[in-house]
Amino acid sequence: MSLLVEEGVSLGSLTTLKTGGTARYYVSVRTLEELKTAVAFAQQKTLPFFVVGIGSNLLAPDSGYQGVIIRMDIKGRNFDETNGGTVVATFGAGEVLDDVIADTVERGYWGLENLSYIPGTIGATPIQNVGAYGVEVSELVTEVQVYDTEAQEYLNFSPADCLFGYRDSIFKTPVAKKYIITSVTFNLTTVPTPRLSYASLQTEFENTRVTQQIIRAKIISIRNTKFPDWRTVGTAGSFFKNPIIPRNQAGILLQKYPDIPTYYDDNGNAKVLLGYILDKICGLRGYTKGHVHLHPAQALVLVAKPGSTTHDIELFADEIRLKVFEKTNIDIDYEVTKIL
Numbered sequence: 001m002s003l004l005v006e007e008g009v010s011l012g013s014l015t016t017l018k019t020g021g022t023a024r025y026y027v028s029v030r031t032l033e034e035l036k037t038a039v040a041f042a043q044q045k046t047l048p049f050f051v052v053g054i055g056s057n058l059l060a061p062d063s064g065y066q067g068v069i070i071r072m073d074i075k076g077r078n079f080d081e082t083n084g085g086t087v088v089a090t091f092g093a094g095e096v097l098d099d100v101i102a103d104t105v106e107r108g109y110w111g112l113e114n115l116s117y118i119p120g121t122i123g124a125t126p127i128q129n130v131g132a133y134g135v136e137v138s139e140l141v142t143e144v145q146v147y148d149t150e151a152q153e154y155l156n157f158s159p160a161d162c163l164f165g166y167r168d169s170i171f172k173t174p175v176a177k178k179y180i181i182t183s184v185t186f187n188l189t190t191v192p193t194p195r196l197s198y199a200s201l202q203t204e205f206e207n208t209r210v211t212q213q214i215i216r217a218k219i220i221s222i223r224n225t226k227f228p229d230w231r232t233v234g235t236a237g238s239f240f241k242n243p244i245i246p247r248n249q250a251g252i253l254l255q256k257y258p259d260i261p262t263y264y265d266d267n268g269n270a271k272v273l274l275g276y277i278l279d280k281i282c283g284l285r286g287y288t289k290g291h292v293h294l295h296p297a298q299a300l301v302l303v304a305k306p307g308s309t310t311h312d313i314e315l316f317a318d319e320i321r322l323k324v325f326e327k328t329n330i331d332i333d334y335e336v337t338k339i340l
Contacts, residue, residue: 005025011069014052016054016230017055017336019304035072035074039149045068048066051071052071056119056236057124072123074182078091089185090184092182098118108212109189110193111186113219114135118223125137126144127172128172133195134195141162143156144162147180234306242272243330243331246268249330257277261276275300277324277328282323284323289316291304292308302316317334
């Protein structure tokens, strides 16, 4: 099978942060056979490969990528309604997440609506264990199909196999570099199951009957006020993770800053909201240095203006990390993934 292979493609054109050098080779794959061919091409050249969707959570090196960038464009949507209202929904890894969510909401299927308007593709959702407004995909995923590039075979990962954590999974570990996600299966439902634990939703819909359409519309409205348009502005959305710290460390922190929103899990850990720390404790909302700044409406969001480099972003991010550590003794981490 012939495959169009391009050379010297700008990484900035493949990522929403819009920075980085060039890829030695670039190829878009639309079928499983094209994926096999693309991987074989990289192997024949003895080059590494890196898979991208729409590049909404990636930081590309200024030095470029001396390998093969594979753009995942495998599409497909399949819905299977079972007795009891369960809907087994399988989507190709190249499907755009928000387009899929709009489709499920239109069909009356519950489950994904709280993730509305998050930029990215279906294939990225289990990698990052994408979550927002009280919902994570790990609660909904039932199977992840992958292509094992070493064994040259397809495998099905169960949720347990995925080793899901907060914005984490097995797919972010070195051992899983050989796997390429080709499709993801979710359990949705026709039974109304609104998830309104997130404060802004709980307040908005208290004592109100809601539908998926209403929840989706509200979340899109909220996100439009907090996040810049990634299509026109260099951004990856939330650049840093909300830190998860031991309960005793959280207790010490809350003695000093009692208003930090904090959520405890069953493992003796606490998730503290970094946006509050950046804004109210560090005073960094809107903080600007050179071509890079934190968004005036949401301090978790880093924005890279035209002319920015990845080096600029990393220097800026390191400064933010240091300021947070000095105030809270918390070492925060990137939510974005580096192309390596």
